[in-house]
Amino acid sequence: MPEARKVGIIGVGKYLPQHVLTNYDLEKMVDTTNEWIITRTGIKERRIAAENEAASDMAVKAARNALESAKLKPEDIDLIIVATITPDMFFPSTACQLQFKLGITNIPAFDISVACSGFVYGLVLAEQFIKSGMYRNALVVAAEKLSSVTDWQDRSTCVLFGDGAGAAVLAQVNKGGILNSTLGADGSKGDLLQLPAGGSKMPASIRTVENRLHTIKMEGNILFRHAVKIMADAARKVTEPLGLKGDDIDIIIPHQANLRILDALALRMGVDPKKKVYLNIEKYGNMSAASSAVALCEAVEEGRIKKGDKILMDAFGGGLTWGALVIEW
């Protein structure tokens, strides 16, 4: 039997909006302090997209950046997947908008709604399409404008989120690539993190707007406990079959929801968080699916990832959803 195709990431990109909102700015908006935010979350500042900057506007910049790093042109791409829970609009999809903005046509483009796990889901989906031989060069973009669905009067959530986009180009590689992956979901706990109104269950009305139901509602405390356990289980599920222990992983690129979650994950994996866990939560807060995408890009840009390194990506979010993968760079 011929050996299965190996699929790897051949380019990464990112885009962060210019405007920086610091914890001190938030102190003037809600009853919070810089100290509370830093000690409870690890966040110092986050980026906020401009009013006329939609998810697809950020996506196209991250995508062009990734194409450049892959040394490909937009016309070389034959599949586009966009992970977002803050699409430009219900439809057409942000992926279709991105395709149009990249100036290409006729190739499949679709969104996936997997909240914070969206980038890892997108990578695994793209891998499967390339492995099957159906497509050759896939563009996976995670783009979020969480500021557009944040309740700026709710101190328990508004200090957490930020805007941004990250991208990756996947193709067949000769060596390494994605070695193992896992995806999961538990719909029974969907109410722990949701945006209640605006869909077919609760269409937009004056009442939904007055009751601020078009913004993120979160049971942070309960989610925290699920996040640590689920991310640790997912890490074990992808590393163990490969015979890899925590120390065999060169770097962990996790979803960045809370510094304390990542410290607890490192503890469960028996690794030093300072050496093994890549962090950018301090600068950007939680950007949902875009967090791990931007983190991967910055880890590459900073030289933290070298050829042959084994990388663990691990994400968790609303749905609930989760996904992890090991990739040899």
Ligand code: UT7
């Ligand atoms: O993206 C993937 C999914 N998301 C997550 O996985 C998020 C997981 N959860 C978390 O990161 C944390 O639970 C939070 C950062 C959201 C909250 O931290 P916490 O340590 O769980 O705090 P808490 O919700 O238990 O609140 C503790 C106290 C409360 O006051 P009382 O009731 O003890 O008097 C809150 O009202 O902190 C208060 N509080 C704040 N105080 C100052 C909540 N938000 C703030 C705030 N500033 N911004």
